[in-house]
Amino acid sequence: MAGVEYRHVDKTYPDGTRALSNLCLSVGDGELMVLVGPSGGGKSTALRLLAGLDPISGGEIWIGDECVNALSPQRRDIAMVFQNYALYPHMTVRRNLEFPLRMMRLGRSATAARVNDTAALLGLTPLLERRPRELSGGQRQRVAMGRAMVRQPRVFLMDEPLSNLDAALRTQIRAEIAGLQRRLAITTVYVTHDQVEAMTLGDRIAVLNAGRLQQVGPPQVLYDRPANTFVAEFLGNPGMNILAAGLSRDRRSLQLRSSGWEIPLAELPQRCRELAQHLAGPFLVGLRPEAFSPRLGTTTEMIVETVESLGHERLVTVRPAADTKGGGQTSLVARLRGGQAEGAGQKIELGLDGEQLRFFDEQGDLMG
Amino acid sequence: MISMPALLGLLAFVVAPFLLAVVLGFSNLRLGSPLPLEWVGFEQYRRIFADPSFTRALFNNLLFALVVVPLQTALALVLALLLNRRLRGIALFRTLFFMPVVFPLSLVAVVWILIFAPGPNGTMNAFLELVSLGAWTPHDFLRDTRLALPAIMLTSLWQGAGFQMVIVLAGLQAIPAELYEAAMIDGAGRWQQFWHVTLPQLRNTMIFVVLVTTILAFRLFDQVQIMTQGGPHDATTTVMFEAVEAAFTRQQVARGAAMSVVLFVVVLLISWLQRRLARQEREVA
Numbered sequence: 001m002a003g004v005e006y007r008h009v010d011k012t013y014p015d016g017t018r019a020l021s022n023l024c025l026s027v028g029d030g031e032l033m034v035l036v037g038p039s040g041g042g043k044s045t046a047l048r049l050l051a052g053l054d055p056i057s058g059g060e061i062w063i064g065d066e067c068v069n070a071l072s073p074q075r076r077d078i079a080m081v082f083q084n085y086a087l088y089p090h091m092t093v094r095r096n097l098e099f100p101l102r103m104m105r106l107g108r109s110a111t112a113a114r115v116n117d118t119a120a121l122l123g124l125t126p127l128l129e130r131r132p133r134e135l136s137g138g139q140r141q142r143v144a145m146g147r148a149m150v151r152q153p154r155v156f157l158m159d160e161p162l163s164n165l166d167a168a169l170r171t172q173i174r175a176e177i178a179g180l181q182r183r184l185a186i187t188t189v190y191v192t193h194d195q196v197e198a199m200t201l202g203d204r205i206a207v208l209n210a211g212r213l214q215q216v217g218p219p220q221v222l223y224d225r226p227a228n229t230f231v232a233e234f235l236g237n238p239g240m241n242i243l244a245a246g247l248s249r250d251r252r253s254l255q256l257r258s259s260g261w262e263i264p265l266a267e268l269p270q271r272c273r274e275l276a277q278h279l280a281g282p283f284l285v286g287l288r289p290e291a292f293s294p295r296l297g298t299t300t301e302m303i304v305e306t307v308e309s310l311g312h313e314r315l316v317t318v319r320p321a322a323d324t325k326g327g328g329q330t331s332l333v334a335r336l337r338g339g340q341a342e343g344a345g346q347k348i349e350l351g352l353d354g355e356q357l358r359f360f361d362e363q364g365d366l367m368g
Numbered sequence: 369m370i371s372m373p374a375l376l377g378l379l380a381f382v383v384a385p386f387l388l389a390v391v392l393g394f395s396n397l398r399l400g401s402p403l404p405l406e407w408v409g410f411e412q413y414r415r416i417f418a419d420p421s422f423t424r425a426l427f428n429n430l431l432f433a434l435v436v437v438p439l440q441t442a443l444a445l446v447l448a449l450l451l452n453r454r455l456r457g458i459a460l461f462r463t464l465f466f467m468p469v470v471f472p473l474s475l476v477a478v479v480w481i482l483i484f485a486p487g488p489n490g491t492m493n494a495f496l497e498l499v500s501l502g503a504w505t506p507h508d509f510l511r512d513t514r515l516a517l518p519a520i521m522l523t524s525l526w527q528g529a530g531f532q533m534v535i536v537l538a539g540l541q542a543i544p545a546e547l548y549e550a551a552m553i554d555g556a557g558r559w560q561q562f563w564h565v566t567l568p569q570l571r572n573t574m575i576f577v578v579l580v581t582t583i584l585a586f587r588l589f590d591q592v593q594i595m596t597q598g599g600p601h602d603a604t605t606t607v608m609f610e611a612v613e614a615a616f617t618r619q620q621v622a623r624g625a626a627m628s629v630v631l632f633v634v635v636l637l638i639s640w641l642q643r644r645l646a647r648q649e650r651e652v653a
Binding site for chain 1: 546549550551552553554555556557564565568569
């Protein structure tokens, strides 16, 4: 049992690519930390550095009270689940599960006992004598989990472990992983590019982009108060709408620029004191798709561009009717429920929940 | 229907000559002989097995295979492991080790005749004298009954290892890097990775290499023809050499045909045996 800490970690690959810059992140003992971000964001690099598979360029990584920079992967007492599972194809499931224990030189009876326990826990007992190629994707995934669990490591590393499964299985195994992790209480670093997985699994989420840590925190906090526009747009499906905006001369209303919208919002300056500094200049406003509603206060006329129906809700892309230029730049996505389904080109009235507005400065950092 | 040309080719150039060899093996055909053609049944086979030169040839082939196949396979594996790295100039080394394969065997044999030249100035003699600190007395390798076959083995090893090395190298590079990473994290050191990942993953490649090397060992001819002519005292004769001698030098076509049929059966038997052993191992493992 041990926590993990990245202290000012840098990674530059030999070809000069800077994969991680000054990563500072601490994962508590028994915590499930999800590293999420687009590909090339540095999340897999962070995991490989923790595993010891790639050398670290700067800073320190600690597992428990030990700096592991100089330790080989063999001596870090970690276990990893790979995206493609990396099961040993020439070994049966039993031999695969035994392998880490044999490398630890655990006794024969203790090995058998642990393998049987792990197999029973994961429902692998009937498959023990089969080989990986005779298993389905979901079963292979379980074997990979089992091989990681069987040695009771200090830290679990998971590198997109669900990305090769179909959607239904992914949801099911996601829940299983969450349950197992909570039961075993082993510190886990979980890498994914899928924000749904991140939101549902993580005790905390760390969002990485272009090698830099954007924000760390519990999923709901990141969703409600994203530290910058990148996190705002990355989390949520679809992400937050980000628009250029400014205050009107009389300071009573908010104008969403380039869309000719005006929203009277008397309480705005209280909500976000820093807004006062931006009276003259432009800033950015973020709106979650669920901030729109047809039945809210003052409404604005919108033209429907596309409708995606998910059954229980509709994702409707709209542009303000006042915006005559059109084009994707000012399109907004609204999440609507109930009522009649809209048709493309139709005009509808939409209101905004001012409580759900977020304000970012021109650099994209959250003001309030 | 599309495979017809290929089947015809196979029939004309492989099946027909082989069947002809089987048929001729039961005759007494000898080019330029005044005697009429007769069917003699197994008489040719009885005669060749009674011929000490032929049994010696079979023994030499067997000995050659027993020594060269394991050595060459091991050498190829070691070379491949050494060359399977990302180092500057590694392509140059790969080319160097592969070069002997490109040289014609006859040329290689001539070069090695020079290396094995008798007297203290022969390269091999001089080398052995140097490394043994003068204890080595010069030998005439290719005319020494004890040293001639080992000399040919050495030539073959040098010439053949590069080819197997390339095949093993391809096998090595087909092993997913993830397996090594998983093994490392599971606590396996370098030797354990080799034992538990590399070797099992190379299994099919190695079976292929051993099979091909064995077949090539039984077809040994060029080096013998050029370096020793089967001598001294049949010390380096081989089945192929005997068959060619019989059929083309002495024009005993039927005798040569019978010898090649024997060679075919021996190679078939060994290949079948190896495949069987390999399959059994697969089921056990």
